[in-house]
Amino acid sequence: MMDKIVLAGFGGQGVMFIGKVLVYAGMLDDREVCWIPSYGPEMRGGTANCSVIVSEQEINSPVIELADAGIVLNQPSFDKFRSHIKPGGVLVVNTSIVEIGSIPDTVRVIAIPASDIANELGKPALANMVCLGALLPSLSLCTMKSIEKAMNKLVGKNKPEMYELNMAAIQKGLDVAAAMK
Amino acid sequence: MEKVFGRTKGLTDVPFHYCPGCTHGIIHRLIGEVLEELDIIEDTIGVAPVGCTGFSLDFFSCDFVGAAHGRGQAVATGIKRALPDKIVFTIQGDGDIAAIGTAHAIHVAARGEKITSIMVNNALFGMTGGQMAPTTLAGQVTTTSPYGRDCAVVGTPIDLPKTIATLNGAVYVAAVSVDTPKNIMQAKKAIKKAFQVQQKGLGYALVSVLSTCPTNWGLSPVDSLKWLRENMMPVYQMGELKVAKEVEAL
Amino acid sequence: MEKVLLKGNEAIAEAAIRSGCKLFFGYPITPSTEIVEYLSKNLPKAGGLVLQGEDEIASINMCHGAAATGARVMTASSSPGYSLKQEGLSNLAANELPVVIVNINRAGPGLGGLGPSQADYFQCTKGGGHGDYRLIVLAPSKAQEMYDYTMNAFDLADKYRTPVLILADGFLGQMMEPIELKERPAVELPAKDWATNGCKGRAKRKICSYALTNEVMEGYCLQWEKKFAGIQQAEQQWEEFYADDAEYLFVGYGTCGRIAKDAVLKARAMGLKVGLIRPITLWPFPEKAFAPIKNTVKGIVCVELNAGQMIEDVKLAIECKAPVVLCNRQGGMLPSENYILDAMLKNFNIAISEGV
Numbered sequence: 159m160m161d162k163i164v165l166a167g168f169g170g171q172g173v174m175f176i177g178k179v180l181v182y183a184g185m186l187d188d189r190e191v192c193w194i195p196s197y198g199p200e201m202r203g204g205t206a207n208c209s210v211i212v213s214e215q216e217i218n219s220p221v222i223e224l225a226d227a228g229i230v231l232n233q234p235s236f237d238k239f240r241s242h243i244k245p246g247g248v249l250v251v252n253t254s255i256v257e258i259g260s261i262p263d264t265v266r267v268i269a270i271p272a273s274d275i276a277n278e279l280g281k282p283a284l285a286n287m288v289c290l291g292a293l294l295p296s297l298s299l300c301t302m303k304s305i306e307k308a309m310n311k312l313v314g315k316n317k318p319e320m321y322e323l324n325m326a327a328i329q330k331g332l333d334v335a336a337a338m339k
Numbered sequence: 340m341e342k343v344f345g346r347t348k349g350l351t352d353v354p355f356h357y358c359p360g361c362t363h364g365i366i367h368r369l370i371g372e373v374l375e376e377l378d379i380i381e382d383t384i385g386v387a388p389v390g391c392t393g394f395s396l397d398f399f400s401c402d403f404v405g406a407a408h409g410r411g412q413a414v415a416t417g418i419k420r421a422l423p424d425k426i427v428f429t430i431q432g433d434g435d436i437a438a439i440g441t442a443h444a445i446h447v448a449a450r451g452e453k454i455t456s457i458m459v460n461n462a463l464f465g466m467t468g469g470q471m472a473p474t475t476l477a478g479q480v481t482t483t484s485p486y487g488r489d490c491a492v493v494g495t496p497i498d499l500p501k502t503i504a505t506l507n508g509a510v511y512v513a514a515v516s517v518d519t520p521k522n523i524m525q526a527k528k529a530i531k532k533a534f535q536v537q538q539k540g541l542g543y544a545l546v547s548v549l550s551t552c553p554t555n556w557g558l559s560p561v562d563s564l565k566w567l568r569e570n571m572m573p574v575y576q577m578g579e580l581k582v583a584k585e586v587e588a589l
Numbered sequence: 590m591e592k593v594l595l596k597g598n599e600a601i602a603e604a605a606i607r608s609g610c611k612l613f614f615g616y617p618i619t620p621s622t623e624i625v626e627y628l629s630k631n632l633p634k635a636g637g638l639v640l641q642g643e644d645e646i647a648s649i650n651m652c653h654g655a656a657a658t659g660a661r662v663m664t665a666s667s668s669p670g671y672s673l674k675q676e677g678l679s680n681l682a683a684n685e686l687p688v689v690i691v692n693i694n695r696a697g698p699g700l701g702g703l704g705p706s707q708a709d710y711f712q713c714t715k716g717g718g719h720g721d722y723r724l725i726v727l728a729p730s731k732a733q734e735m736y737d738y739t740m741n742a743f744d745l746a747d748k749y750r751t752p753v754l755i756l757a758d759g760f761l762g763q764m765m766e767p768i769e770l771k772e773r774p775a776v777e778l779p780a781k782d783w784a785t786n787g788c789k790g791r792a793k794r795k796i797c798s799y800a801l802t803n804e805v806m807e808g809y810c811l812q813w814e815k816k817f818a819g820i821q822q823a824e825q826q827w828e829e830f831y832a833d834d835a836e837y838l839f840v841g842y843g844t845c846g847r848i849a850k851d852a853v854l855k856a857r858a859m860g861l862k863v864g865l866i867r868p869i870t871l872w873p874f875p876e877k878a879f880a881p882i883k884n885t886v887k888g889i890v891c892v893e894l895n896a897g898q899m900i901e902d903v904k905l906a907i908e909c910k911a912p913v914v915l916c917n918r919q920g921g922m923l924p925s926e927n928y929i930l931d932a933m934l935k936n937f938n939i940a941i942s943e944g945v
């Protein structure tokens with residue numbers, strides 16, 4: 159089994175951080191993992207994306223032609239990645255700021271107003287975590303438990319309040335997405 | 340009988356293969372004497388990039404590393420950073436330090452690299468047969484300025500020590516000459532100070548020594564000394580160009 | 590053993606620290622910058638020093654000086670910066686100084702792009718600098734190998750008194766994978782009884798490679814030739830993946846090597862006898878890997894991120910006894926496993942039987 163996940167948004171929306179959480183979660187579960195940034199001078203302002211592969215087998219090719227799942231946090235990312243999801247795959251869309259245009263009907267879209275939900279939680283920067291929560295049930299190799307472990311490793315020690323906020327946002331995203339079904 | 344003039348322990352017994360009348364030999368002797376007097380022969384690593392100074396590797400009694408053209412000071416930086424307690428010096432021609440090696444010359448001084456550089460300035464590329472260097476004087480004939488250096492085309496000679504003296508990390512900069520016994524004494528004093536600066540860890544020190552190249556100047560050794568006095572000394576600022584506060588006490 | 594997540598570049602830097610590298614001289618350039626950044630943060634804690642040179646030329650010459658004292662030293666750069674180091678590399682090879690160099694290849698020529706590329710293969714394996722010398726070139730294909738090969742590079746450099754290059758691309762440099770921080774394997778290495786570190790209690794030493802007498806210079810050249818011939822015999826490294834019974838073969842290194850593994854697995858699932866040889870040392874090129882198969886293999890696809898460079902070495906290694914075709918992407922683009930498998934099926938008219 160293998161999850162290939164693309165993550166995209168504005169630089170500064172925390173796209174790389176979603177990737178890190180996923181990849182730590184995989185590693186702490188003893189999976190094979192690989193985190194691939196799209197690097198360049200686009201650190202802020204432009205679109206930023208990274209990909210994550212979590213796998214039960216050794217990861218050979220790190221090239222993702224079609225992903226199993228994706229999160230897009232802004233419009234340019236939606237426009238770019240809507241055709242990068244495999245048939246039967248899932249795309250989480252932050253509908254607070256993305257207008258869902260045409261997309262292959264083989265892709266299951268999870269439309270979630272993540273920025274609005276994040277605002278309600280009091281921290282607009284949490285939209286990324288809301289989307290992660292919405293995606294979680296669709297991943298084959300990642301559970302809430304492993305996310306908790308990863309979050310603990312990443313922010314738990316130094317910023318316990320960030321841990322709580324992030325986990326709350328993930329839970330909220332998960333709940334909202336479940337209610338939409 | 341008492342021996343009044345002997346070869347310094349700072350030099351090996353390999354005979355100089357410099358041209359007759361070339362003042363390189365004097366400069367070497369002065370450095371050798373300083374190494375001996377400061378008792379640092381065994382603690383010193385010298386660096387010589389190519390050029391007539393490139394022969395130095397065999398002449399000094401201390402360890403020596405050869406470097407590519409212009410790179411002596413970068414190599415010396417690597418040695419000093421690896422062995423901060425050792426004494427590291429470069430000996431380089433003007434056609435090296437003031438041309439292809441300029442970037443390193445500026446930056447060792449800017450960093451205050453704790454090394455000593457001896458620049459031998461004879462206003463051309465000696466070893467390769469007398470080509471124009473950035474230090475070649477206006478109107479001076481060399482094989483690549485056969486009609487004389489045309490400053491309208493290639494600019495005026497660069498007085499590198501003056502530039503180096505403007506940088507904070509350079510704490511001692513002097514320009515000396517070895518054309519008379521008196522000047523030789525002064526040159527030795529400057530060279531000694533440049534090494535003491537390093538021993539005390541005060542910063543970067545540069546001594547430029549005006550030197551003759553009878554072979555490529557096409558002059559007798561005696562006429563060369565005269566030419567140096569009459570033509571080079573007025574162009575290149577002589578004496579101690581910079582003595583930082585912390586160096587004054589030396 | 591606990592694993593940590595590191596970018597490939599950081600893995601190189603961490604391995605350098607754990608290999609006893611005490612000095613790093615470099616100049617930042619994308620996509621190798623994490624190496625100098627990681628070391629700037631962590632090497633001082635390990636008692637070492639990072640010095641940012643005024644340029645790449647200064648940096649490689651600082652390595653020259655530090656190596657001459659016997660210290661373990663490294664520099665890193667990316668293609669345009671690596672070009673600037675060539676004069677220095679030639680001098681390191683001639684003066685027989687052990688230095689580890691990293692080139693995180695980006696797309697070129699010229700200023701080029703930042704994406705993954707293998708366009709420096711010729712430059713890295715055939716010279717780059719002037720004169721008749723070779724660099725040992727190691728090509729990792731994942732973060733763990735970035736770590737392991739760096740440790741190996743320091744030992745090879747000391748063993749042979751020669752500069753050793755790690756060649757990877759921006760993709761490998763930036764990608765994050767879990768790494769086991771293995772301890773440095775115990776290796777017996779020759780004493781550095783040539784180092785210029787002050788002549789207390791011994792005769793003076795000099796490190797210098799030039800001679801103005803042709804007879805003397807020829808003597809030096811013969812010595813270097815012998816040394817490089819010895820390395821060529823002793824140090825070829827490669828990985829085989831389903832290669833022993835393969836009728837068709839991929840050859841690829843670095844990123845291409847790992848992508849090709851998935852193409853092999855796909856082909857095998859179709860019932861095709863396809864394998865891979867992944868050169869680990871690009872110089873010496875692993876000719877020995879091809880000896881057992883050169884009379885039996887029906888066709889080879891050489892996968893590269895350039896216009897076709899290693900393919901020449903592959904053809905030489907099999908003495909042109911089988912057709913070798915190129916499958917490539919350039920400019921920072923990567924091929925997928927489907928793309929390169931397709932190249933193999935099409936070029937060699939391999940029919941896929943139904944039902945497998």
Ligand code: SF4
Nearest residue numbers: 357358361391465552
């Ligand atoms: S060429 Fe000139 S500088 Fe060189 S040794 Fe002869 S006289 Fe001296």
